[in-house]
Amino acid sequence: MSWICAYPARLVTTVGYCWISVLPGKRRRVGSILAADPAAYWIEALEGDFSYFVAIRATSLRRFHATVENVEVLPGVVSVRTQVVRSVLHDGSRWQPRAVGPVDPGTPPVWGVEPTFSASPTQKDLGLWTALLRNGRASYIELATESGFSERALRDRLPKMLHSGVLTTRCDVCQEALGLPVGMFLSIRGTAQGPRLARVARRVPGVRVVSAVSGTAPFLLLVWLPAPSEAERVLATLHSAIPDLEVERLEFCVRSIKRYGRLFGPDGRVAALQPGIGEWDAMTAAPAPIELR
Structure with missing residues (x-):
């Protein structure tokens, strides 16, 4: 129902969001192709004008747009609207369900363009990151076996990566298990x-x-709700604190398709870990046309 993973957030210089419209009858096919692309790390199926929300990470703005161009030519895709992320101010790495309390105004963004580590990871680094993406609770012995580092070297290296921000830990959870099955995007x-x-x-x-x-x-907000009717409560709360707030668009999520390498089934539970190419390889490889079958 819940899990922890770690990923090299500080090595990512560009994150972009895509709002994709798809022809009726083509949603399932397009969704499957998007989910198979490792560069697309977060996918939500939507109701309304857009069919999918897709978050893409890349090492440059050029690579991000090359990936978008591949999506635009998929059979059934009508349009793709993009937004480049300037910074992530709050996400699952700091989130607790239903928690309300004071927030330190000086809290830095979760993600920003602040590389603090060499952008040329070794094969051992890649093995370590892949293992942590699968299971953030893995023991040093397990991580050493999968990465090729000695356990002693790993005990020295991993804390430094976490402290410097090279690796970001993330707590994730099944929405349905929390009684919050509805997602809502507010632009x-x-x-x-x-x-x-x-x-x-x-x-x-x-x-x-x-x-x-x-x-x-x-600004883009994602809110997890028990039901669509709860949207009014959230909007009222925001408006009471910021009277001049104006919502440009509200989109409900039908269900999660993918988050950080995990694919979700229709019941909201994790169905599989994405096999194949790693996140770093996907970000640094020259974008190639998506194979259509």
């Missing part, structure tokens, strides 16, 4: 109280992600 237009919005949103129960993004709506 927020500019407000004079932008910095305050980020602080307020982090204190609203169920808010899972707060991102600063490009475009006419510079």
Whole structure:
């Protein structure tokens, strides 16, 4: 129902969000192709004008757009709208369900362009990261076996990676197990109280992600809810704290398809770990056309 993983967030210089419209009858096929792409680390099926929300990580803006171009030519895709992430202000690495409490205004972003480690990881590093992505609770002995590091070297290296921010730990959970099966994206237009919005949103129960993004709506929130009707409570809370807040778009998530290498079944439970190429390989490899069968 819950799990911990670690991933090299600080080596990622570009994260982009895609809102994808698909023709009726093509959703399942397009969704399967998107889920098989390791560069797409987070996918939600949506209701309404857009069929899918897809988050893509890359080592440059050019690589991100090359991946988007591959998506645009998939049979059945009608349109792709993109947003580049300026910073992630709150996400699953700091999240507790239904937790409400004071938030330190000085809390730094979860993610930003702050590389603190060589962008040329060794094969042993890649093996370590792959093992931690699968299981953040793995023992040093297990990690040493999978990565090729000696246990002694690993006990010295891994804490340094975590302390420097090279590796970010993340707690994830099945929404249904929490009684919060409905996801809601809120695209927020500019407000004079932008910095305050980020602080307020982090204190609203169920808010899972707060991102600063490009475009006419510079903030994107993801909220987990027990039912769509709870959207009014969230909106009322935000409006009471920030009267000039304007919601440009509201989208409900039908279900999660993929998060950080884990594929989800229709019941919201993890169905499989994504096999094959690792995250770093996917980010650094020259984008190639997606194979269609």
